[in-house]
Amino acid sequence: MIIEAHDVGVAIGRRRIIHGESVRCAPGQMTALTGPSGSGKTTLLHTLGLLLPPTTGRVTADGTAISSGSPRARRAFWRDHAAFVLQDYGIIDDEPVAFNVALRRTRRADPKVRAALEHVGLGGREGEPAGHLSGGEKQRLALARAVYRDARVLFVDEPTASLDAANRERVIGLFTDFARRGATVAIATHDEHMIAACAHRHEMNEPATTASIH
Numbered sequence: 243m244i245i246e247a248h249d250v251g252v253a254i255g256r257r258r259i260i261h262g263e264s265v266r267c268a269p270g271q272m273t274a275l276t277g278p279s280g281s282g283k284t285t286l287l288h289t290l291g292l293l294l295p296p297t298t299g300r301v302t303a304d305g306t307a308i309s310s311g312s313p314r315a316r317r318a319f320w321r322d323h324a325a326f327v328l329q330d331y332g333i334i335d336d337e338p339v340a341f342n343v344a345l346r347r348t349r350r351a352d353p354k355v356r357a358a359l360e361h362v363g364l365g366g367r368e369g370e371p372a373g374h375l376s377g378g379e380k381q382r383l384a385l386a387r388a389v390y391r392d393a394r395v396l397f398v399d400e401p402t403a404s405l406d407a408a409n410r411e412r413v414i415g416l417f418t419d420f421a422r423r424g425a426t427v428a429i430a431t432h433d434e435h436m437i438a439a440c441a442h443r444h445e446m447n448e449p450a451t452t453a454s455i456h
């Protein structure tokens with residue numbers, strides 16, 4: 243699925259956060275959204291994933307405008323296509339690891355859950371409370387959720403920010419695999435190693451010259 247931002251701008255209150263951003267995220271590729279801290283990478287990623295409506299411009303999926311679609315169309319996009327690995331990982335600490343993968347109760351030995359966890363290096367930890375995992379493990383758990391759902395579009399925020407070199411390489415490998423299987427992967431990052439692994443790089447525009455819109 244091709245996800246595109248067309249001249250997207252976002253204002254929050256009177257403040258212009260991003261403006262004039264156009265990017266094409268293609269299937270089978272990782273696209274890096276890059277720029278200095280505060281340049282709006284996360285904001286653009288959230289807009290592409292329909293978590294935040296654009297103030298101007300639009301987001302399309304395979305050419306169809308989805309940012310201006312109905313709530314029902316947005317929910318269908320999330321349900322059928324998208325997965326997110328965002329900064330807080332979206333893990334439910336009080337629930338077991340397996341629940342966090344499937345987001346419903348499954349038999350402990352559900353082979354699909356097990357395969358997704360093994361894929362990210364968390365094999366055998368199905369029954370543990372997710373709150374016991376480290377930050378890096380929670381991130382991989384969020385990725386296992388995307389693997390389980392076979393998401394076609396993956397939105398990822400700063401996946402390597404707090405990882406050591408070995409784990410960084412591992413995580414880059416996991417996202418690369420995801421793209422190789424044909425998924426569209428959009429990644430907000432300022433890590434040069436992560437950027438080097440991406441087929442395509444989108445540099446955020448310079449901050450708006452005026453601090454607010456009128």
Ligand SMILES: Nc1ncnc2c1ncn2[C@@H]1O[C@H](COP(=O)(O)OP(=O)(O)OP(=O)(O)O)[C@@H](O)[C@H]1O
Pocket residue numbers: 254257259277278279280281282283284285286430432
């Ligand atoms: N809900 C909000 N309300 C007000 N300002 C916001 C909001 N969300 C983001 N911003 C501001 O928008 C700007 C861009 O934030 P964003 O998190 O998108 O940048 P970023 O490039 O991802 O930064 P970093 O690399 O530090 O994570 C920042 O100045 C931030 O303070």
